[in-house]
Amino acid sequence: MGIIEKAPLYIEKFPGGSVVTTSLESALNWSRASSQWYLLFGLACCAIEMMATGASRYDFDRLGMFFRASPRQADLMMVCGTVTHKMGKRVKILYDQMAEPKYVLAMGGCATNGGPFYYDCYSVLKGVDKVIPVDVYIPGCPPRPESLLQGCLKMREKIYSQKLKDFASDSKMV
Amino acid sequence: MNKEQIENKITQKFGSAIEIQKTKNPEPFIYVSIEKYIEVCEFLKTDPDMCFEYLFQLGGVHYPDDRFEIALTLSSHKHKHELVLKVKLPHDNPKAPTATTVWEAANWYEREAMELFGIQFEGHPDPRPLLLYDDWNYGYPMRKGWTGPDFIPMPDKTKGGDD
Secondary structure, rough: OOHHHHHHEEEEEEOOEEEEEEHHHHHHHHHHOOOOEOOOOOOHHHHHHHHHOOOOOOHHHHHHHOEEOOHHHEEEEEEEEOOEEEHHHHHHHHHHOOOOOOOEEEEHHHHHOHHHOEEEOOOOOOOOOOOOOOOEEEEOOOOHHHHHHHHHHHHHHHHOOOHHHHHHOOOOOO | OOOOHHHHHHHHHHHHHHHEOOOOOOOOEEEEHHHHHHHHHHHHHOOOOOOOOOEEEEEEEEEOOOHHHHHHEEEOOOOOEEEEEEEOOOOOEEEEEEOOOOOOOOHHHHHHHHHHHEEEEOOOOOOOOOOOOOOOOOOOOOOOOOOOOOOOOOOOOHHHOOO
């Protein structure tokens, strides 16, 4: 999958030590996937599951994920909860403030498509993908921490499959 | 005071302006005419036997037959009793005097009812919108039959359909 599994193959011995040879692509993808600092975005009950996943029983830290309270330091935006029309504008502002490369994970039914607020509701956005591009959707109301962890693993797979040419254009890279 | 005592006392004081609604709830439900609304509120707050110094909530109501009401839940820390006060509003252009002169807590509740139901509160000290987003101009979303952008009504399951 990544550089770690193949690392012994890349190690070249030479007098006085060794070097690791790899392609720029896999090195970049490895560094991006292995330190996904996420922006705290607890909007509703999904945030409780996200906190449980971040705490010691499920432990996000072993994936190299730490929460950041500032969009400038974050790589991953986890939208955990109900996004209202009013909040949608703030989500967009915070997404624009994040530095590239940036990824979005929509957690739970509300962030995916409005969830239980799909019908007869004047205030809830029908999915956060109406305002920002989303990479991984996690269904559930709210999803168990296991689901969230699997979503994060899917996100890693997606990052590992990125090609360098995708980054060359101005278009959205993910 | 228990339910009957409250009902009797307020009926003696205001007479025809008061209409008692029969419910099984432990607290009295009282309709008051809009002319006597603020007077009744002041009486309920200041009278030593009533002493409703705490406004629990104030909400607008829109019924399917296009009637508007406001409903106030009052409670008393001193006597540990509660009361529901309701006011019927005019059918077109619903309008009521503000209760902020009696309970300061009514401020935000009235702003909410103003924004969501379109009920005007005359004399409100700060009649700005409270909850909806800044460039909202789609009317009053809690009224019956409201539709707006991105609004999907619940499909009628009794008539059959896809979901």
